[in-house]
Amino acid sequence: MGNLVFAAKVAHVPTMYLSEQEGPFKGCRQSAVDGHRAMGKRMKDLGVDTVIVLDTHWLVNNAYHINGNAHFKGVFTSNEFPHLLADMPYEHEGNPEMSDLIAKIATEEKGVTVRSHHIASLELEYGTLIPMWLMGAKEYGFKVVSVACLCTVHDHMESAKVGEAIREAIRRMDGNFAIVASGSLSHAIHPNTTLKTMDHFFTISNEFYKQVDLRALDLWKEGRFKEFTDMLPLYAKTCHGEGLMHDTAMLLGALGWDKYDRGVEIVTPYFEAAGTGQVNAVFPVAA
Template sequence: MGEITIAAKVTHVPTMLLSEQPGNLQGCRQPAIDGHRELGRRAREAGVDTVIVLDTHWLVNAGFHINSNESFEGVYTSHEFPHFIQNLNYKHKGNPALGDAIAKRATEKGVHTLSHQVPTLDLEYGTLVPLQFMDPEGHFKVVSIAAWCTVHSLKDSRVLGEAIAEAIRESDSKVMLLASGSLSHKIWENELYAENNGTFTISREFNRQVDLRVMDLWEQGEYATFLKMLPEYAQLCAGEGGMHDTAMLFGALGWDQYKGKAEVITPYFPSSGTGQTNVQFHL
């Protein structure tokens, strides 16, 4: 019988990669990197064999989709931020059986989901950046689930999360489940970026205040209150990928019945106008 052993909401800002390179940004994201490495350490200590990433950089326009390839290997340069992520080498094993099982269970529950084993279907950086620091040696198997869902309801994403948990329980996998995306996600307008030191600031004070309130609710265990505000939060604060990763995560955790402790691994920080953190939800 499988289980979700580690669950977390995590950042994937590309400046984490620049933080480890010589230059003006060296060291700038060390707390975020340390948070990722700590989650990786905890996962290995807990016997995790598979990481499922709910990736808000994988955009889909119809249905739900899972990248269930047998293996992943390549060199990645971001189309969005080619000046931030260039020639990133990656090599990871996959878990096709678990990806297929999630898609089957979600579809049975009324949420049409496709699992793909297509060698040319690459990973996006919402998956690759966390793995770069959590699993640099490729210890874990990887399943990536699209969570930038343009025409989907948060209700269906919740059901997909439930299907993820059910399929894991029916497997023999010990899983780390990562919702890879920001809190608020209103990136600075291009003409305002430089004058506002955009790399290190939030674009809207309203968004910062709501982000901090959300983290307070998590730390206080007020998950039901948070989930009631999730649709408006995602809309008014431009939640990354519509915050479908967060709906999937809480669906897997049991939605408003989840009673575990939220532990802030990396304190809140702004990046390019957005709000970021690493938070583990204990099980």
């Protein structure tokens, strides 16, 4: 019987990568980088074997999809922001058995079609690569399973059921698992016409989004997930949540959805990035 020992919602903005490179951005995201490093160390100390990353950068237009490759190796350049994130080498082990089991449980027992893929040329997206790099997945030996969460035609309750399948798969496997939801809160990137100065990397696109994000975080900190799951679909739509926040729906599905009532721990305080709202938050899991 396996255990879920760690769960979190985390940022993956490209300036976190640049923050670690020589140049004008060096150190600009130190708080977020430190948060990722601290979470990686905690996962190591908790004996995590496999990290299941819910990646809001992997776009899917029907069903749900998991990258179940046994090994990942490559050099990543973002086709979204090639000037910000280029030539990033990576190498991780996968967990094909876990990927297959999640897909089987979701499809056969939860009624939501999930496909587990073993295609060597199916690459990881940077919603997976940046957190796994900063959390030390390679150094600590975490296996990586990446779940597509830029879900364009999906219902949040379907994603919650995928989360339930992930939790059930963890129960049926051996080992210690972590779930990392990789995506923003509000995600209204600045309009192109406003990109005049470096400021746009460090500001929200509208105060409305920030205020709703902060209210959502208050609910999280107070463990009020009945209210949060009620507001999630409209919040994700109105505030342009990254991947429509299907990563968050999956994470909460794994934790009990509206029954989850633990107060989250803010590891990196709310920050603004290129118009979006970001946070690193740990969701406590029962021992």
